[in-house]
Amino acid sequence: MKTFVALILLGILIKSSTSMIHALRVLRTSSSQVPNFPEFVSVGVLNGLEILHCDSEIRRTEPKQEWMKRVTEDDPNFWYWTTRLCVDSVQTGKENIEKVKRRFNQTEGVHMWQWMFGCDWDDETDDITVYLQYAFDGEDFIYLNLSTESWVVVKPEALITKEKWVKSGAIQLAKQYIHKVCTVGLKNYVRYGEKTLKRTELPLVALLQKSSSAPVTCHATGFYPDTARLFWTKDGHEVLEDVDPGEILPNGDGTFQTSVSLxxxxxxxxxxxxxxxxxxxxxxxxxxxxxLDQSKIRTNGERGRKNPPTSIITAVVVVGLIIIIIAAALFYLPLYRFLFLHLSHS
Structure with a gap:
């Protein structure tokens, strides 16, 4: 699961002042026996921003950014095919969970089958790096290594899957269609949302402390992009000991937040x-x-300050976790056919 989390949370990578690496992540998740949660959810994330969403309850793909509505300029049938994939994936996901459950000798309980596809595009060199991997119950199951053109088995139970995909010649189709999606799709999405994706927003910073004996937390929220550092210094030098950095998490408004405790x-x-x-x-x-002004620290009342905005922080953390576990619809019909014909039969 660590690999999945790292790849999904990865936003824009900065190589230099003039070069950006734009990251597209498409994740779809099928689940069983999860209360109050759709059986299938899909999400597309670009540079840390959710751009597409579909699930088994709404049964249609919807844009999450206004500029994504422009996708029909280049693919008039985009919403039709992504919606079709979402609806069809509900049953496919159920079947995959049942197959893999049997391999692990499991019958009941909560289970998840996840598929993640992504690519990073360097807009200066035009280089593209592609990812395609699967996970079961939050742990890596099997993934595609494009450099060696081979399926890499993470769990012994995935050997059957690998054998089927090798016999079907799935890798060559995967290379062809995945690169097409990354080359065409990703570049188009960046073009649609250029104004949003290349903007800069600075955060609101607050100093928080649960009690007088607890560490002091510096919390920054509302910044964009998500490639940022938050750290403590003493007399102008970075403090490396007794610090606890937090993850960068998405807010619900297209910005991000993070924290670091000292x-x-x-x-x-x-x-x-x-x-x-x-x-x-x-x-x-x-x-x-x-x-670090002690009079500006927000505590649980010891200095007469208001409590930290924990409800907001908690809500954003939940959003971040949902993005990690939900799934995303694919973008082009050839890739749909490839996945259903060659990859859905695990």
Missing amino acids: DLSSVPSKDWDRHHCVFQLFGDKNKHVTR
Whole structure:
């Protein structure tokens, strides 16, 4: 699951001040016996922003960004085919879960079958890196290594799957269609959303502390893009010990949040103001600094401050986790046929 999480949360990668690597991730998840959750959910994420959504309850693919409605300029049938895939995947996902369950000698309980496809495009060199992998119950199951043109089995139970796909010649079809989707689709989506994807927004920074003996957390929210650093310094030098950095998580408005905690239990109170919380976007030389002012720390009432906005933070964390476990519809008919003919029969 760590590989899935890392790839889904990966946003724009900055190589230099003039080069961006745009990341497209398409994830679809089938689940069984999960209460109050659709049997099938699909999501498309571009540079950390959700752009497409479909599930077994709404039974249609919907744009999550206004500019994604332009997709029909290049593919008039886009919404028809992605909706068809979503609806068809409901039953396909059920069948895959049952097949893999039997291989693990499991019968009841909550189970998930996940498929992830993605590509990174360097808009300077035009290089493209492609990913295609599967997971069962949150753990890697099998994936495609394009450099060696082979299926790599992660679990012994995936050997049967590999044998079937090798015999069917699935790799050559995968190479052809996946690269077509990445080359055409990804570049078009970046073009549609260029104004949004290449913007810069700075965060609102707050200092939080649960109690007087707890670490001080620097929380930054509302920034874009998601490639940023948040760290502590003392006398202008980065603090590497007694720090606990958090993950970068999506907000519901297309921006991101993150945090970093600093344990000050061994630091005299008079020396606290020698520390600063620093936010910096990758590729940007400017640093946005917040001094550790004890009077500005929000606590659970010990200094008369309001409680930290934990309800907001919790809600965003939930959104981030849902994005990780839900699935995404594919974009082009040839790839649909490839997946159903060669990959759905695990």
